[in-house]
Amino acid sequence: MANDAVAGSALRVVPEQPARDGDPVRTAPAIRATAELVAAVDHTLAAFLAAEVDTLDEVDPAVGDFAVTARDTVLTAGKRIRPTFAYWGWRGLVGDAEPVAPVLPALSALELLHTFALVHDDVMDASATRRGRPTAHVALAAQHTAAGRRGDPGRFGEAAAVLVGDLCLIWADRLLAHTAVPPHRLLDVRRCYDQMRVETVAGQYLDVLGEGESATWSVDRALRVARYKTASYTVQRPLLFGAALAGVTVDAPQIAAYTRYGLAVGEAFQLCDDLLGVYGDPAATGKPAGDDLRTGKPTVLLLLARQLATPAQRRALDRAGRGGGPREIAALADLVELTGAVTQVRRMIDERVGEALAAIDGRLIEPAAVRALTALATTATDRRT
Numbered sequence: 001m002a003n004d005a006v007a008g009s010a011l012r013v014v015p016e017q018p019a020r021d022g023d024p025v026r027t028a029p030a031i032r033a034t035a036e037l038v039a040a041v042d043h044t045l046a047a048f049l050a051a052e053v054d055t056l057d058e059v060d061p062a063v064g065d066f067a068v069t070a071r072d073t074v075l076t077a078g079k080r081i082r083p084t085f086a087y088w089g090w091r092g093l094v095g096d097a098e099p100v101a102p103v104l105p106a107l108s109a110l111e112l113l114h115t116f117a118l119v120h121d122d123v124m125d126a127s128a129t130r131r132g133r134p135t136a137h138v139a140l141a142a143q144h145t146a147a148g149r150r151g152d153p154g155r156f157g158e159a160a161a162v163l164v165g166d167l168c169l170i171w172a173d174r175l176l177a178h179t180a181v182p183p184h185r186l187l188d189v190r191r192c193y194d195q196m197r198v199e200t201v202a203g204q205y206l207d208v209l210g211e212g213e214s215a216t217w218s219v220d221r222a223l224r225v226a227r228y229k230t231a232s233y234t235v236q237r238p239l240l241f242g243a244a245l246a247g248v249t250v251d252a253p254q255i256a257a258y259t260r261y262g263l264a265v266g267e268a269f270q271l272c273d274d275l276l277g278v279y280g281d282p283a284a285t286g287k288p289a290g291d292d293l294r295t296g297k298p299t300v301l302l303l304l305a306r307q308l309a310t311p312a313q314r315r316a317l318d319r320a321g322r323g324g325g326p327r328e329i330a331a332l333a334d335l336v337e338l339t340g341a342v343t344q345v346r347r348m349i350d351e352r353v354g355e356a357l358a359a360i361d362g363r364l365i366e367p368a369a370v371r372a373l374t375a376l377a378t379t380a381t382d383r384r385t
Contacts, residue, residue, distance in 0.1 A: 296321020
């Protein structure tokens with residue numbers, strides 16, 4: 001499964017040396033461990049998926065080609081954020097000497113769960129690109145056309161992409177089963193994993209519902225969507241998943257710390273996404289700018305803009321969701337900023353990062369993990385992609 005030489009030894013965290021007077025606290029060992037984790041997760045996924053693709057190719061060559069599309073969707077240049085948070089949730093409780101190889105399948109399974117959610121989300125949002133490449137349903141539609149098949153390519157692409165997402169969800173379960181921890185502990189891990197999946201679906205449904213009820217949606221409701229669609233399965237539950245892998249019980253004080261940190265960073269992560277959805281550089285984000293304004297998606301940013309707007313500005317903001325070309329979308333983006341909503345969202349992000357950092361304590365959590373989680377709280381919410 002995973003390369004034991006990489007996973008078992010290279011991923012042991014090297015304790016940091018004390019900072020010299022006037023120097024910032026050095027986080028290089030934690031950053032190195034995170035980079036090595038990403039490489040180990042990629043290796044684990046590649047090895048697992050190679051065998052799965054071979055198995056499906058035996059069913060029929062066309063199914064094998066379909067599995068290759070699913071595999072490539074998983075392996076395409078993701079940041080591996082969820083395995084990273086789960087890793088530091090685990091490492092923060094087991095210390096720096098524990099080898100990671102036994103839990104690598106569980107950490108890597110979170111990336112398969114993430115791919116399932118992304119592929120389905122792209123179909124629901126009719127997104128054309130992801131990570132600078134065609135989304136799964138667009139790529140599958142192009143394959144349909146290139147093969148000269150009958151029927152609507154778009155319809156085929158969407159149907160096949162739903163199956164890609166379903167397959168990734170099944171693959172996540174299969175990979176999770178390879179986790180080498182005692183059976184009773186794996187059962188606790190599965191409970192956390194199942195709750196993560198339920199909350200993800202709940203948040204996704206609220207997200208879909210919001211587009212049909214944008215006129216009556218509130219900032220509190222939009223934050224609830226962020227809490228369940230993003231915070232739960234991006235930060236909070238992965239941290240708790242890592243704690244379950246470490247064998248920590250749900251009433252331990254570290255669980256409360258991870259919960260507070262995860263909710264705050266997860267919400268800040270989504271608020272950052274709201275800003276990127278309007279002002280992000282497509283070359284960096286891999287997605288078109290202004291999609292949220294084009295569709296009128298009731299994000300916290302847009303709802304705050306409507307709250308803060310003058311009557312004339314509010315009438316102009318009502319054009320959001322009616323499509324429009326690049327100039328119209330750029331004008332709406334400028335208007336959102338004029339209302340002061342961008343400043344307020346940035347303030348909300350800073351407040352949540354502050355709450356997160358106050359929640360983690362080196363007396364409860366290994367210092368190396370505290371340093372890593374501190375760095376992650378900043379990098380996850382101050383980004384361009």
